[in-house]
Amino acid sequence: MPRGPLAASVERLIGRYREGGAAKTPILAGATDVLAYALYRMPATLAACSNMLRRSAFHLPDITTVTDIGGGTGAAAWAARDQWPDASVTVLDQVVAALQLGRALHAAEPGGVDFTRWQAGSAIPAADLVTISYVLSELDQAAQSELVKAALGAAHRAVAIIEPGTPSGHGRILMARQALLDAGWQLVAPCPHQLDCPVRQPDWCHFSARVERSSMHRQLKGGELGHEDEKFSYVVAVPGGVGAPEVSDRPARVLRHPGKRKGLVELQLCRPDGTASREVVTKRQGAAYKDARDVRWGDAW
CATH class of the missing domain: 3.40.50.150 (Vaccinia Virus protein VP39)
Incomplete structure (x- = not known):
């Protein structure tokens, strides 16, 4: 065509x-x-x-x-x-x-x-x-x-x-x-x-x-x-909840591209308690910081 x-x-x-x-x-x-x-x-x-x-x-x-x-x-x-x-x-x-x-x-x-x-x-x-x-x-x-x-x-x-x-x-x-x-x-x-x-x-x-x-x-x-x-x-x-984990066991959801700066990652999260808020993960937090460096928009956290 x-x-x-x-x-x-x-x-x-x-x-x-x-x-x-x-x-x-x-x-x-x-x-x-x-x-x-x-x-x-x-x-x-x-x-x-x-x-x-x-x-x-x-x-x-x-x-x-x-x-x-x-x-x-x-x-x-x-x-x-x-x-x-x-x-x-x-x-x-x-x-x-x-x-x-x-x-x-x-x-x-x-x-x-x-x-x-x-x-x-x-x-x-x-x-x-x-x-x-x-x-x-x-x-x-x-x-x-x-x-x-x-x-x-x-x-x-x-x-x-x-x-x-x-x-x-x-x-x-x-x-x-x-x-x-x-x-x-x-x-x-x-x-x-x-x-x-x-x-x-x-x-x-x-x-x-x-x-x-x-x-x-x-x-x-x-x-x-x-x-x-x-x-x-x-x-x-x-x-009816069949096949879904309990609400208390749910991870948060990353709502935006993570903000990455030297020594920290800023995450905007939707949380299991029904709130949306910011979380800053710093290099001092070790394994959590390494995970945060790899997390992407839309991932569970």
Whole structure:
């Protein structure tokens, strides 16, 4: 396909994502949009979903089936198969061209991924893990709540929801987080507690995943660097606390890039007691200082 139409489609899609809010029409309008999405957005979605599931997987040891709602060309499916290679994944989406391209991309994989046409409000296939990746921003508030409720009804072991790492994206995650708590589910990541989120406006809780750019990726986005950082917000929960450690045993979560200076590391932490605060680890603390030098944004502490 000529690069001109692809570049124009990328520019339009970037505008749609930046606008936020409920989309009156599907974001992916045809084959050109779908290919543009796969080239410019799918790598970032894959990186963010992989980061989310990697940090949550130790809470979810027995995942054999996954349903990804609004999965498009299959980024979350790749991330799930990376964590659970033998799991069967069902990707649901309303855009036929996205499903076709996703099916082609996964054709070399040894089975396990099914791409199925799905409309909002339709039944969701039951699975151990149900993921909602970058979908809530395309829905109005009532539809967001209905989709989260439907995911809870379909999930046997866990629900994972991820949105862009923006103030509005975090707002949608907070809505989903509260719905999970109201349904009696227990948060396992990133929150180290079941209390109100301590991160207040104008700040917001988000994390970052490094994305290595291909040459085509750089050309279509007009970028020069060989990488970019995808910011995302997420929440993962399990029903009734099964499979999650006691709150008192939870480690804190690193909320920002650690500040490293000579002889000390400054950490911004979300703590098991429901507070967010700063901790300074100095060289005098020996092993703790060595650990702090290696810790990264999003890690447990």
